[in-house]
Amino acid sequence: MTHAEGRARAGVLSTPHGDVETPAFMPVGTQGAVKGITHRDLESAGADILLSNTYHLYLRPGDDLIARRGGLHRFIGWTKPILTDSGGYQVFSLAGRRKIAEEGARFQSHLDGSDHLLTPEKAADIQAQLGSDISMVFDECLALPADTSAVRTSMERTVRWACRAREHFLAIRAGRVPGVVVTNPGQAQFGIVQGGTYLDLREESAKRTVEIGFEAYAIGGLSVGEPPETMYDIVEHTTPFLPADRPRYLMGVGTPEDIVQAVARGVDMFDCVLPTRNARNGQLFTRVGRINIKNAQYAEDDGPVDPDCGCYTCRTFSRAYLRHLYAVNEINAATLNTLHNLHFYLDTLRGIRESLKFGRFETFRDEFLQH
Amino acid sequence: MTHAEGRARAGVLSTPHGDVETPAFMPVGTQGAVKGITHRDLESAGADILLSNTYHLYLRPGDDLIARRGGLHRFIGWTKPILTDSGGYQVFSLAGRRKIAEEGARFQSHLDGSDHLLTPEKAADIQAQLGSDISMVFDECLALPADTSAVRTSMERTVRWACRAREHFLAIRAGRVPGVVVTNPGQAQFGIVQGGTYLDLREESAKRTVEIGFEAYAIGGLSVGEPPETMYDIVEHTTPFLPADRPRYLMGVGTPEDIVQAVARGVDMFDCVLPTRNARNGQLFTRVGRINIKNAQYAEDDGPVDPDCGCYTCRTFSRAYLRHLYAVNEINAATLNTLHNLHFYLDTLRGIRESLKFGRFETFRDEFLQH
Numbered sequence: 001m002t003h004a005e006g007r008a009r010a011g012v013l014s015t016p017h018g019d020v021e022t023p024a025f026m027p028v029g030t031q032g033a034v035k036g037i038t039h040r041d042l043e044s045a046g047a048d049i050l051l052s053n054t055y056h057l058y059l060r061p062g063d064d065l066i067a068r069r070g071g072l073h074r075f076i077g078w079t080k081p082i083l084t085d086s087g088g089y090q091v092f093s094l095a096g097r098r099k100i101a102e103e104g105a106r107f108q109s110h111l112d113g114s115d116h117l118l119t120p121e122k123a124a125d126i127q128a129q130l131g132s133d134i135s136m137v138f139d140e141c142l143a144l145p146a147d148t149s150a151v152r153t154s155m156e157r158t159v160r161w162a163c164r165a166r167e168h169f170l171a172i173r174a175g176r177v178p179g180v181v182v183t184n185p186g187q188a189q190f191g192i193v194q195g196g197t198y199l200d201l202r203e204e205s206a207k208r209t210v211e212i213g214f215e216a217y218a219i220g221g222l223s224v225g226e227p228p229e230t231m232y233d234i235v236e237h238t239t240p241f242l243p244a245d246r247p248r249y250l251m252g253v254g255t256p257e258d259i260v261q262a263v264a265r266g267v268d269m270f271d272c273v274l275p276t277r278n279a280r281n282g283q284l285f286t287r288v289g290r291i292n293i294k295n296a297q298y299a300e301d302d303g304p305v306d307p308d309c310g311c312y313t314c315r316t317f318s319r320a321y322l323r324h325l326y327a328v329n330e331i332n333a334a335t336l337n338t339l340h341n342l343h344f345y346l347d348t349l350r351g352i353r354e355s356l357k358f359g360r361f362e363t364f365r366d367e368f369l370q371h
Numbered sequence: 372m373t374h375a376e377g378r379a380r381a382g383v384l385s386t387p388h389g390d391v392e393t394p395a396f397m398p399v400g401t402q403g404a405v406k407g408i409t410h411r412d413l414e415s416a417g418a419d420i421l422l423s424n425t426y427h428l429y430l431r432p433g434d435d436l437i438a439r440r441g442g443l444h445r446f447i448g449w450t451k452p453i454l455t456d457s458g459g460y461q462v463f464s465l466a467g468r469r470k471i472a473e474e475g476a477r478f479q480s481h482l483d484g485s486d487h488l489l490t491p492e493k494a495a496d497i498q499a500q501l502g503s504d505i506s507m508v509f510d511e512c513l514a515l516p517a518d519t520s521a522v523r524t525s526m527e528r529t530v531r532w533a534c535r536a537r538e539h540f541l542a543i544r545a546g547r548v549p550g551v552v553v554t555n556p557g558q559a560q561f562g563i564v565q566g567g568t569y570l571d572l573r574e575e576s577a578k579r580t581v582e583i584g585f586e587a588y589a590i591g592g593l594s595v596g597e598p599p600e601t602m603y604d605i606v607e608h609t610t611p612f613l614p615a616d617r618p619r620y621l622m623g624v625g626t627p628e629d630i631v632q633a634v635a636r637g638v639d640m641f642d643c644v645l646p647t648r649n650a651r652n653g654q655l656f657t658r659v660g661r662i663n664i665k666n667a668q669y670a671e672d673d674g675p676v677d678p679d680c681g682c683y684t685c686r687t688f689s690r691a692y693l694r695h696l697y698a699v700n701e702i703n704a705a706t707l708n709t710l711h712n713l714h715f716y717l718d719t720l721r722g723i724r725e726s727l728k729f730g731r732f733e734t735f736r737d738e739f740l741q742h
Contacts, residue, residue, distance in 0.1 A: 036702045036706075075689070075692055299432065318440070318448070335407075335702070335706065
């Protein structure tokens, strides 16, 4: 941590593949690529760390193949840090028939229906083979709404799984797990706080997860349909239980507003498909709100998407052209829109970090949320 | 023309949007974008001139809209030269029910079935509104094989259409066609030689088209299924009838080998969808032949697509990664493959021009065709 203002913090996350200034946004490269944008353009937009999905890479091309290639960095040609999720979220949201037991989650691949078992140990093995810089523990992602007893049961299972995941991670690190090819010996492991929308369960989950002891901690199970204010509340009441000297990662969040609000409550890392997925659907972020480029009103609009944006798309192309590309279903619509949206996100994070360095975060936040 | 060797020539084509060194390859930006690659990457791969399709742009977003935007260059944000085809080829290959008469071609849009009439005059109007640097005359594209009398009839109609197209083009240039917004006053118009596979008809078409008088001339109706040797023959027997001091454009051609062979026979300009379309289908050009990246044999191949290629794709990514991207249907597969294939084409043209400057084209050609 290098600067703080209120509960917001600026800092540096060190990894085997370099440092990441926080607060940081991680673009989502589900299958080892951020859809529609090259690594080169990603880097020049300011991406310092990428998130990739264990579930997808495990199914295709497989973590064994990636390990034989020397790990995920080498395989995908990305030289900066990578965080991998545990696959838990996809098992619960994407996979076919699934059965959760104490051992782990049995599920069918959404691709070919084949049977798989993902356990806390297996998720750690896969991520060790992928060699990401940060690996996440395997957690249960409960469908909300759920009553307090269901959430408690699930949270407690997640804690037990976190225990097993940590133990196994340390065994891998110590070279005591034969058959697992460790492609990044400096990998860190983050624990995940669950507990739904119940503040007492969140507090208990945080305390018990911290007790297990991870390099850092994430807040999971949010941005799943609850109102933003509820999410802000939970974040606000959870971060105090997470060590101040470790980065805090709010998983799967969110809108630019969500990010600014979460930073104000002490969060340092974010990932979300919103900028990339929305780009492919024609929804573009601007400093004065979102616009839908497919709307007829942009057909003859010669202005840039966002006059205050310095990205390649905004410097070069008009709304009229981007609407045309979208309307005629050109691949380039996805590329140019993605470039802009990611630039917008990464620029917002840059603005947050700058404001923290100069003690102006409150001003930044007020101005940002005004629009 | 700056250098010659045998019948091969190096030269410079001057346009209102800058010079183009020839022999030149024009990537195809059908709808105002080259599928899968940004203008920025196109330019850095060495593209000096773009081809765009009148038929497609006329249907969507419409030449009126583009004229109101200030022309195609401004609309699509491409500052270098653009050549537009006349729409003829698409009418004959893509449109629904069509009826050819002396007046022109009536056809139904392949998009919504709406009725349209494209005439030599209308094709010139549309291209004047698009404001390309080079506009092409509207020609009849006969389905092959066809007997000599059918080809003669079609060739003669194309000559009559060329007469009308030129007259109308000059009227537009003189400001005598109300309602047409001329967005590029320096636009040139190229005539097109037809005549199928009959050398005598090709000769007659060339002579009569040159007699009409255009800024330069193209050879059309080739690369439509005839054997390469037939095409080389026709090119060889047609170029002598085209003025030596004007660029010669072989439309829709072809493979890298075709291009080298046609340059040897006096051709200066080319366009083809092969590098871009094949890229999207996973077929990649290399100095030792084409490879199909989807093949299982590349699943664990850590080498670049082409070890002799300096493009971003080859410098950064392995065949294994590109195969993975293709297999999981990532947009980035199209982007990275297109980048490579276009780089390969533009590099080949660069090699041709260099060799001509140093009087080594024959050597270059022999070596190139050896593989």
